[in-house]
Amino acid sequence: MAAYIHHIATETPEFIYSNEFTRERMKGWISEPRAKRMVEMIYDRTGIETRYSASDDFMKEEGGLFRTQEDGTLNSPSTGERNALYAKAARELAVKLARKTLAECPQFAKEEITHVVFASCTGFANPGPEYHLMRELGLREDVERYTIGFMGCYAAFPALRMAAQFCEANAEAVVLVMCLELCSLHLQVSEKPESIVANALFADGAAAALVSARAPVAGRPFYRVHGFRSALVPSSEAHMAWDIGDHGFNMVLSAYVPELIGSNIREILGGILGKHGLAAGDIDEWAVHPGGRAILDQIEEQLGLGAEALEMSRSVLRDYGNMSSPTVMFVLKGLLEEAETERAMTCAIAFGPGLTVETAVLERCGAAIPPAAVEPAVMAQAQAAVV
Template sequence: MPAYIHHISTQVPGHTYRQSDIRDRIKSWTRDLRTRRLIHNVYNRSGIETRASVLGDFEPDGASGPALYQTASSADGTTVLPTGTAARNACYSREARTLAVQVARQALNGAEGFSVADVTHIIFASCTGFTNPGPDYHIIRELGLNPGVERYTLGFMGCYAAFPALRMAGQFCEANPRAVVLVVCLELCSLHLQINDQPDSILANSLFADGAAAVVVSSRKPPPEIPAYRLQSFASALVTDGEADMAWDIGNEGFNIVLSSYVPEILGARVRALMEGILQRNGLKIEEIDSWAVHPGGRAILDKVEEALHLPATALRASRQILRDFGNMSSATVLFVLKELLDSADTPAALTCAMAFGPGLTVETAVLERCGCTLPVNRAATPATGETAEATPAPVAVIAVA
């Protein structure tokens, strides 16, 4: 019995910044002129216009006061004081609870025919903090779910984590036709900025943002007029020659990330062969995919994927739009892209090929099918929340990139 994504809700926290303002704020915390120039150029080439954070630290006038990034002034300029991992994680514990409950409530309210009493499983994915009891616990308590709901946490995977979560949800639903699974991906990347002159840190600081998405999955067949995705198959692969180019660990001052500028080149060289092999196992060709949802790990990654797969210039419109409006929110981002494709769909059911790249250059892929109504709707997104109006379904291929 197939499983379906019935509804996707998205949410970002309350502090939304222009990329140029974040750029100038970070530059003001940097003494070295060469580093300032590098920051300016990297931010300007990012393809991002706005990003959200749970922190008010990046406001130009500092009106709300620093939450994590305290500064000290001297004759040489302004310096950011060290921020310990415990303080960053305490902020995660506090803010993740609020954001997770909000986005979960939106998902259940927006999933027609479902109620809190129906939920049998929660799968929570995050790589930017650790707390127990975690956000999944608070979702049950604050939304009034059955306390016997099964809870699972997928941690520290990175940008591809939505796919193992969806695969697990599909397996639960296939095993139990009455299962209703709530999948929540939540990342607070802004808690882990590393203010230094290292190119990897500068690149990461220019991309990552905060956001959350929640999905309702079950094996109930959706009404024909309701947009949905049918889960078909999932596959995993490794690109081991990029193992050292994307990684992170836990340091004394937050998470230390390795994000090499070579990642787009590696992906560009390998992605077509990977996609051809994965699709061939499903009896498909790249040319048979109707639309693409590529996780926007960065502008250069989108460019290389588009070039390698020989996609038309409009194929990654939704991915570029999410990157522009929200930045890279790690595991939550590809769900923003999938929702945008549902909301803007104007064609009948179609295939979706999904792929995500993460640390070690792990590759996670999925084949989905968009189904439901075909009438286009006017999208009414609000940058403050990321939540969009309900819409119609269409064919999609998903690629997520850390």
């Protein structure tokens, strides 16, 4: 029994910051001249133009969580203070996104939802966002809820895999999958390169998907799930990690991560593609988690992809930054919305602490932009020529 991703919806917090604004803010909070130059260089090379945040503190000197102190430096809120804002903002964003998802996919009524799978690594609350979206949307009380916690940027794949397994085992299952991260709440001003890189890349956002074994509705594109696979990059554990400190969550992010991923990606992909009788040349569309511009460059080079293959990933990175787990779902949604062909084999890839690489083979079915959607004048000329 096949499982289908019928719809993907996305949402962001209301506060948006340009890369130039956040770069100058960060330079203002750092005193050491060499670190200021490093901030300038790193921010200018990210490929990011705008990012969203659940906090408006960065626009003002006297914020609620983040405040500029008398000496010009940024205060360092406790982990508890940051988590309190996560609990409030994540609840609001989760409810808003769940409502949007159901409104955009009317073939599923809220009463039909049987499972909620929620993934997040940037905060903790119990009752959590998945509980509140159930209450505020009026879902059935016997809905099964699962939280996938602290897995990082690749968590969308364990969440979607779990949803697909529920649906393959039960034809009546309808699963709401949600990935929600508020990375900006863990901003830490430091002169360490890995801290500067993390501040320059990460942002806030959320994505949701409706998964079931029900036959998809004609006229709108969807994904058929073929399979998932997990892999670990050898000797890489120390290069990417995410742990809890007294002043927020701490990111360990080595400069060698793009090279480690690039040097192993062909072998890792060979596992899942070979399992389905495919090779890299059989993939029509690539949905790669844009962990950073250097990672995308490595993937493109090592797989011998054309310049347009990762265009959607680069577009998401440019407009939203790295939102951790929801980011690859933003890419998948973008590919659905711009689909012009009736079918495309899609390979989706995400990376996270460990280094862990999660992959999925999906089949995109249906076109969002019909081939007939051409300029009326061009159509009229073609018809005249036939006559």
